[in-house]
Amino acid sequence: MCIFVFPLMCVCVCVCVCxxxxxxxxxxxxxxxxxxxxxxxxxxxxxxPVLLFPLFGIMQSxxxxxxxxxxxxxxxxxxxLVAVAVEHWNLHKRIALRVLLCVGVRPALLMLGFMGVTAFLSxxxxxxxxxxxxxxxxxxVLQQLNSEGEPGESPPILCSSEDPGLEVEGETKPPSNGGDLPGRLTGGMILSICYAASIGGTATLTGTxxxxxxxxxxxxxxxQNGDVINFASWFGFAFPNMILMLTLAxxxxxxxxxGFNFKKTWGCGSVKTxxxxxxxxxxxxxxxxxGPMSFGELSVLGLFVLLVLLWFTRDPGFVDGWATNLFNERAEYVTDATVAIFIAILLFILPSKGPRKCWGRRNTYEADEPSGPSVPLLTWRVAQKKLPWNIVLLLGGGFALAKGSEVSGLSMWMGEQMSPLKTIPPWAIAIILCLLIATFTECTSNVATATLFLPVLASMSQxxxxxPLYIMVPCTLSASFAFMLPVATPPNAIVFSYGYLKVADMAKTGIVMNIIGILCITLAINxxxxxxxxxxxxxxxxxxTGV
Structure with missing residues (x-):
């Protein structure tokens, strides 16, 4: 009904004021x-916008x-595409289990390990x-810690490899007998995962x-902003904020x-049970x-490390990067997107298996190995299935709105209406807007929230x-602070579907998390x-600018 009724209610805006x-x-x-x-x-x-902007004469199609x-x-x-390759080769699971083996299973350290791994992967x-x-x-893991009987064999861990888009598939739900785990420890551990995922995604430009x-x-x-926001500059600002938020969370x-029972949660002076x-x-x-790392896993890991290094050194800010010296002397020809696509293309070229006469293989051909070219590290079938194409359209819709606002003069008009805000201290404006966006993002997609608010905030700051960065950067981070409701973000929905938490539990814990996040952002930006x-x-x- 909303699809038909609301446009008719608002169409008078266009009819009466052309x-x-x-x-x-x-x-x-x-x-x-x-x-x-x-x-x-x-x-x-x-x-x-593809339909309405041309019809209203705002922009050509x-x-x-x-x-x-x-x-x-x-x-x-x-x-x-690089993230899909990491998932496809199970590198994320290997990293997670390796770190958990290092931190151990004391409750406090176990939660820290879970949160640290989740934030890093996100x-x-x-x-x-x-x-x-x-x-x-x-x-x-918690099935063993909370088991009433003798510790025994745990069932296999069922890790879903669903499409990392906005929708949560049914396969992410646990087995039917998983809801018997007792204790508040389980709720806290499960909740820490979705919080760490949301916090970790804020640390990198491509994280969320x-x-x-x-x-x-x-x-x-x-x-003409001079590439002020790139991978290196964003990481330099957001990563310390992520560490601070993760620690406080x-x-x-x-x-x-x-509780703060150090003997129980940290295991101080006790022997493992x-x-x-x-x-x-x-x-x-x-x-x-x-098993041992395969040639394909090592290749993907090497390309991932190369990607991060190229991103950091392209234009680090305090010195000229490799792109500045080699390509960008006259204009910004090479950007972070160039690097990402370069590594992504390599994933479709490099083989997933090493040469037959090396990599621990015998010199003789094995009968069960088919001859012919090796499968690449990433196939288009896998990429097409797992890549969240809907986000590409969401981003494009936001850019179309921003351009339409600029061309139509809406941005300039909104900026003029907000000029009385000059009398309010900038830090107060930032906090109020962060609270507004953190509340708004509990009810709608974080990408949609950022898309709607950022052009308005840019006009206001001018x-x-x-x-503009004093307002836009904190509000961008706040759009990821969806901690209170199960429907606020897919990670929240996943952990809620396991049945260990109530909506009230998430709301009470999440409202403090929102406050922690906004305080951390205020400290970071100032x-x-x-x-x-x-x-x-x-x-x-x-x-x-002409905005």
């Missing part, structure tokens, strides 16, 4: 309602369509895929959708679900089942003479963020 500003505002309001209510699929709603495949979209596709691969893999591991929306909007609204979850030994055995057995992005000055690139 100006481009009102027409563009109508499109944005319509998309905001559809994104919040999910009356249409999120990606389908993102296509509305060819200009609108060009917004849907920009540099940021290619950065997303390249980064996700920096590089989908938050949803990371959560879907980690929760069964947590479940198997809102970060990519920010860099895309910066390039769209402020084309760990302490908060300990307090709520374990049979249950703890059995839990450790579960982790060790799962790691053993993976109108009051504030560095300390090292102020120095990194020179937030005390109004930059020339923001003053000269």
């Amino acid at each position: 100006v481009c500003v009102a027409q563009c505002a109508y499109v944005i309001i319509l998309m905001a309602v559809f994104w919040c209510t999910e009356a249409l699929p999120l990606a389908v709603t993102a296509l509305l 060819k200009d609108v369509c060009m917004q849907y495949l920009k540099d940021t979209n290619m950065l997303f596709v390249g980064g996700l 920096m590089w691969i989908s938050n949803t895929a990371t959560t879907a893999m980690m929760v069964p591991i947590v479940q198997a 959708g809102p970060n990519l929306v920010l860099t895309g909007q910066m390039n769209e609204l402020f084309p 760990w302490l908060w979850l300990q307090f709520v679900y374990m 049979e249950k703890e030994l059995a839990a450790y055995k579960v982790i060790r057995e799962e790691h053993r089942r993976l 109108s009051i003479g504030m560095n 300390s090292w963020g102020r120095a990194m992005f020179q937030l005390d000055t109004f930059p020339a690139w923001a003053n000269n």
Whole structure:
């Protein structure tokens, strides 16, 4: 019903006030309602500018369509292809189990290990895929720690490898007999996974959708910004904030679900119990089942490390990077997207098996090995199945909205309406907006939230003479702070589906997590963020734009 009724209610805006500003505002309001209510699929709603902007005379169709495949979209596709390869070769599971073997099974350290591994993996691969893999591991370990009888063999860990998109598939649910695990420890451990996934994704530019929306909007609204937001600069700002948030989240979850009984949770001065030994055995057995690293795993790991190194050294900021010296002296020819696509293409070229006469093989051909070319590290069939194409359209829809707002004059009009905010201290504006966005993102997609708010915030910052990054960076991070409701984000939905938590549990714990996140962002943007992005000055690139 909303699909038909709401457009008719708002169409008077275009009929009575036939100006481009009102027409563009109508499109944005319509998309905001559809994104919040999910009356249409999120990606389908993102296509509305292709239909409505030409009909209203705001932009030509060819200009609108060009917004849907920009540099940021290619950065997303390249980064996700590498993440799909990591998933496909089970590298993420190997890393997780290896770290858990190192930290042990004392409750406090075990939670720290789970959160650390989840956050690290979420920096590089989908938050949803990371959560879907980690929760069964947590479940198997806690079955041994919480078992009433004698510790015994644990059932195999069922790790889902579902499409890391916005939808949560049925296969992520646990076996029917998994809901018997007692104690608050289980709830805290399970909840720590989805929190760590959301926090970890904020640390890298490709870790979560809102970060990519920010860099895309910066390039769209402020084309002369000098690549102020790139992989290296974002990591330098967001990674310390992620570490701080993760530590405080760990302490908060300990307090709520374990208390501060150091002898019990840390195992100070005590000997490991049979249950703890059995839990450790579960982790060790799962790691053993993976076997030795194959040629394909090592190749993907090598390409992943190469990707990260090239991203960091392309334009680190404090010195000229390799791209500046080799390619970008006259213009910015090589970007982070170039690097991501280069590594992604290599995944489809390099073989998944080493030469027959090396890599620990005998010189003689084995009869059971088929002759012919080896399968590449990543096939298009796997990539097509696992890549969340809907996010590509969501990002494109956001860029189309930003361009339409600029062309129609809506951005300038909104900026003029917000000029009275000059009297409010910048830090107060930032906190209020972060609270607003953290609340809004509990009800709608974090990518859609960032897409709707960031162009408005850019206009507001220009109108009051504030560095746009002082507002846009904290609000981008806040769009990922969906800690309170199961429906807020796919990782929350996955952990809630296991039946160990109530909505009230998530809400009570999550509201404090939102406050922790906003306080951490406020500290970050007013300390090292102020120095990194020179937030005390109004930059020339923001003053000269036509927004």
